Amino acid sequence: MTTQRASNGQTNGHNGFHSESEPESPTTDITDSSDTSSDIVNGITNGTGSLKLNPRRKMKRKQSSPMMPAFMVSAPGKVIMFGEHAVVHGKAAIAASISLRSYLLVTTLSKSKRTVTLRFPDIDFSHTWNIDDLPWSTFHHPSKKKYYYSLVTELDPELVACIQPFLADVSPDKPAGIRKVHQNSAGSFLYMFLSLGSKSFPGCQYTLRSTIPIGAGLGSSATIAVCMAAALLTQLRAITGPHPDQPADEARLQIERINRWAYVYEMFIHGNPSGVDNTVSTQGKAVVFQRTDYDKPPTVRPLWDFPELPLLLVDTRVPKSTAHEVAKVGKLKQRHPKLVASILDSVDKVTDASAEILTEDDFDTSSEDCLARVGELMTINHGLLVSLGVSHPRLERVRELVDHEGIGWTKLTGAGGGGCSITLLKPGVSRSKLDRLEEQLDEEGFQKFETTLGGDGVGVLWPAVLKNGMDEDEEGGMEIDLDNFLSAEGNEGVERLVGVHGGKGEREGWKFWRVES
Ligand SMILES: Nc1ncnc2c1ncn2[C@@H]1O[C@H](COP(=O)(O)OP(=O)(O)O)[C@@H](O)[C@H]1O
Ligand SMILES: C[C@@](O)(CCOP(=O)(O)O)CC(=O)O
The missing domain is CATH 3.30.70.890 (GHMP kinase, C-terminal domain)
Structure with a gap:
């Protein structure tokens, strides 16, 4: 698998993205995924089964961080105005974001629950894995390990193979075609989760609803890829999220990280995507996109x-x-x-x-x-x-x-x-x-x-609380919980509950990276 790092601090003339200068290894503990540290949690070694309390370790033990509040991410679909297919063969394409969007709710479980759940009600798919059972050591072997800033341009066949056993019990009773789609969704998620996460990742649930017709050419799969990448990178604190007065360079760097991992997810679903869908879904607005060399970032x-x-x-x-x-x-x-x-x-x-x-x-x-x-x-x-x-x-x-x-x-x-x-x-x-x-x-x-072109790209609602100009705003806004998210009726219900526009202008809560300048 090729991993490339962009040259130091240079801006890449065309693409409006900042070529990042990245550390050789992560500087924060969030992506420190060496499994050894998590094997010695609380001074208990897991090798022998015997319980040994190590006083030095105990003293050095980190304060457990508070549980993350539920949060949401959202990404827009797209239309390709010109250049589909040609773009897969190195030509330029013009694509614009549309106002139809996907919404992902991320809820963290209590500390003792060591599971991760994907819930995609639009395609009638749900599955739960035990985090501790997943093949962390294969993904984190020094010859394989990737980081939040890595540029991954192809899937590693060995890594793809090692997640197959974890797809075997996905939707066993569904017809073959549907089962394949579910396994594909599960596989793309696991590949990204195992690449970015670690054995000590908190138990959580990812619930997705979308207003984009599925498989209709509007980039539905890319929106899921972008939502998942943004959610995982946020949980890892590899991105801070958009904030007021954020310098455009910082926003671009974060957008670039999301886009890189969204592309990995898309590769799993499509095999050979150009990357135009995930790029416009991440960045929003409209872009001229071209990827002449698949081992390098595209020009955008x-x-x-x-x-x-x-x-x-x-x-x-x-x-x-x-x-x-x-x-x-x-x-x-x-x-x-x-x-x-x-x-x-x-x-x-x-x-x-x-x-x-x-x-x-x-x-x-x-x-x-x-x-x-x-x-x-x-x-x-x-x-x-x-x-x-x-x-x-x-x-x-x-x-x-x-x-x-x-x-x-x-x-x-x-x-x-x-x-x-x-x-x-x-x-x-x-x-x-x-x-x-x-x-x-x-x-x-x-x-x-009905859709409008050129809207915002990926956005974050942190925590999952929205202000609607209604009574509940006086108590801090309306909390989006799993039940009301799942029971929102149809596209209109989803838009009304969590929509970035909510039908009456931008709502207070959703934030978007501002990369223009
Ligand atoms: N709402 C959704 N929920 C879950 N998965 C979805 C949803 N929308 C799309 N997908 C995933 O994306 C795939 C369709 O992607 P694709 O063929 O590229 O169509 P599109 O042209 O809409 O991008 C589906 O098979 C499924 O894996
Ligand atoms: C045909 C293509 O150019 C666009 C595909 O768009 P969609 O998956 O139909 O939304 C493929 C690609 O760019 O990866």
Whole structure:
């Protein structure tokens, strides 16, 4: 496995992230994961089973830290405006965050409970492991050990193999396809938990709910990856969380750490992700993303002033697999290397041209000419994706309906093969035309999503208490506990209970890293 450290303190021209100068080994005790220390807790050696009290150890014993309060993290989904698939092959892509988000509640158990639980009710998955039984010594062997600042660019097959026994009793009664998804979720979590955590990690539960349609091209898996990475790094105190007057460099460093580990989680789910999804989900807003060398960090150019484009987001409700679509393009490239390379080059040119237009100082979202120039590029990008074989008849049907009404420009977004399309709406389209289109989409079983682009990236609610401008605020706000989080009804219930916007502007409580400058 390759571990790279960025060169000292240099800023990496394009990406807006600070190349970090990291310690050779962690300087804080939080990631000191040598299992020996935890084997001698309270002067009891665990090797012989005999109880020996060692007075020196006893005197040096650290004060036990107070239990962490429950806290939450949240990360946004994304749309890829230009460059999906090409981005896996080293070309640039433009992606923007959307207002649909995932929410993760982290609750710490009492000290005697040595278990870790994943609870993903959206996919009907829950599993608990004994922390002490997990293969810590393999993950923490000096030849394998990774730290919170490591850049991990591939999964270690030996480490992947050593967690397999811990996936064997995951969802044994579910149908094979569902079981596979559950095992994948469990595996990606365990890989990150074992890489970052230690045997002395506190028992805890991770409960996730999301308002993002699953597997629809809106980056749902990346939001989970980002939430998990942010939660674990917060528990380890490897990041402090956003705070007022935080220097932008510090915020960038923390965001970078989250993004690096989210990528590891994504690798487990997808095999060969470009990293664009987790990057835009971590950082928010919009980015031009490119990864030319998989052993190095990508270049990420933030587009802070990404225009508020009038977009219609339509879910075909055809499930797809990102891994499958990516593999399909890979195979096509193998069979027709020159031809596919030239299609990917064309996608790259389209992405370049659109980045130029979208960042023009006088780009005006109410100008038909501005929108048409972007829209035409979307149409071209879609055509190129069709030629790569990743569209689907239902995606083509959305395009047909939109084209028939003549109200905008449509392309698939994400991996394709189903999932979602985006339509850039022409300015001044009549309400009646829009209504007709929406009725037709509804009649044919498509789902329309209202979303805004370019919102905040990963955020933290610490502790899990929100102020809503309601009566309970006088007593310090409303505490989000496991029961009310689990019983919130549907997307609306989740948004109302814990949403970063709560329907009435930003709520008091959620904090976001501010990396702009
Ligand atoms: N709400 C959720 N709860 C639990 N796991 C989820 C959820 N949403 C997505 N996932 C995980 O992400 C996978 C879908 O990822 P992917 O195919 O990349 O779709 P997308 O295009 O939405 O990112 C699911 O199979 C599951 O492992
Ligand atoms: C096809 C691809 O470019 C985007 C996939 O997006 P999604 O998983 O469909 O949300 C793959 C990638 O960038 O890793």
